[in-house]
Amino acid sequence: MTPEPELDRLLTAVLAQVQADDPRLAEIVRSAVTHLHAFVREVRPTEEEWLRGLDFLVRTGRTCTPTRNEFILLSDMLGLTSAVDEVNHAGPPEATPSSVEGPFHSPAPARPLGAWIADGPERERAEPMVVHGRVTDCAGTPLAGATVDVWQADDAGHYDTQDAAQPDGNLRALLTTDSDGRYWFRSVLPSSYPVPTDGPVGGLLSALGRHPMRPAHIHLRVEAAGHRPVTTHVFVAGDPYLDSDAAFAVKDALVVTPRPGTDGRRWELDGSYLDFAFDVRLVEL
Numbered sequence: 306m307t308p309e310p311e312l313d314r315l316l317t318a319v320l321a322q323v324q325a326d327d328p329r330l331a332e333i334v335r336s337a338v339t340h341l342h343a344f345v346r347e348v349r350p351t352e353e354e355w356l357r358g359l360d361f362l363v364r365t366g367r368t369c370t371p372t373r374n375e376f377i378l379l380s381d382m383l384g385l386t387s388a389v390d391e392v393n394h395a396g397p398p399e400a401t402p403s404s405v406e407g408p409f410h411s412p413a414p415a416r417p418l419g420a421w422i423a424d425g426p427e428r429e430r431a432e433p434m435v436v437h438g439r440v441t442d443c444a445g446t447p448l449a450g451a452t453v454d455v456w457q458a459d460d461a462g463h464y465d466t467q468d469a470a471q472p473d474g475n476l477r478a479l480l481t482t483d484s485d486g487r488y489w490f491r492s493v494l495p496s497s498y499p500v501p502t503d504g505p506v507g508g509l510l511s512a513l514g515r516h517p518m519r520p521a522h523i524h525l526r527v528e529a530a531g532h533r534p535v536t537t538h539v540f541v542a543g544d545p546y547l548d549s550d551a552a553f554a555v556k557d558a559l560v561v562t563p564r565p566g567t568d569g570r571r572w573e574l575d576g577s578y579l580d581f582a583f584d585v586r587l588v589e590l
């Protein structure tokens with residue numbers, strides 16, 4: 306970077322005053338200040354542009370409510386949530402990759418294996434689907450008694466917490482794997498959905514020429530004693546937004562092709578249905 310004596314002096318003066326007792330806090334603040342000063346040197350914002358940026362952050366804060374966090378949305382839309390996930394949860398290639406939790410997790414009702422988890426109006430109109438798989442360690446040894454927490458949107462892209470027509474706990478389940486590490490449940494094919502666009506982050510996406518869509522997915526959080534838990538999504542192959550997820554959460558190993566079901570008797574499903582198979586491999590602690 307070209308030396309600019311006054312800017313160099315300013316940065317040095319700010320860094321010299323970072324004297325937190327907590328060394329990690331000091332490291333974080335020093336790095337953030339250094340990067341932000343470098344940003345100002347590179348971009349050379351006008352005062353008007355700088356105030357506009359600060360106003361964007363003020364409006365982002367004011368949009369937050371107890372049930373809506375516009376800052377998390379901003380972090381998601383800039384790929385930062387996925388970056389933080391990656392630096393914290395990168396595992397061996399044979400393990401199931403993690404992906405961001407997103408804002409829609411809430412405590413799920415415990416349900417037996419095989420349960421129907423679609424109890425709302427979507428059950429009558431959406432494509433039925435069996436979701437099944439096996440939870441193992443990275444060597445393929447089945448993990449009995451693992452918990453599989455699942456949550457998903459319906460065929461219109463809505464979670465129960467966004468839609469008065471869905472009963473509480475709809476399209477959510479807390480399952481426990483059987484003695485062979487298997488889990489299965491009956492549901493409906495979810496749809497892609499837009500993130501909230503009525504706040505400042507939606508305005509930013511629009512100004513940047515970006516769409517707000519997330520490809521269709523099912524969220525999973527899997528835990529087993531003695532193993533590192535994984536929070537992830539499983540995406541529906543063929544979705545038009547797989548290559549441009551607004552939250553940058555798609556990984557190749559997390560994309561599953563729903564197949565036409567051929568064994569309705571096994572899953573207690575009448576008529577046509579989709580078969581969605583996803584195995585989970587956890588890292589031993």
Ligand SMILES: [Fe+2]
Binds near residue numbers: 409
């Ligand atoms: Fe989601």
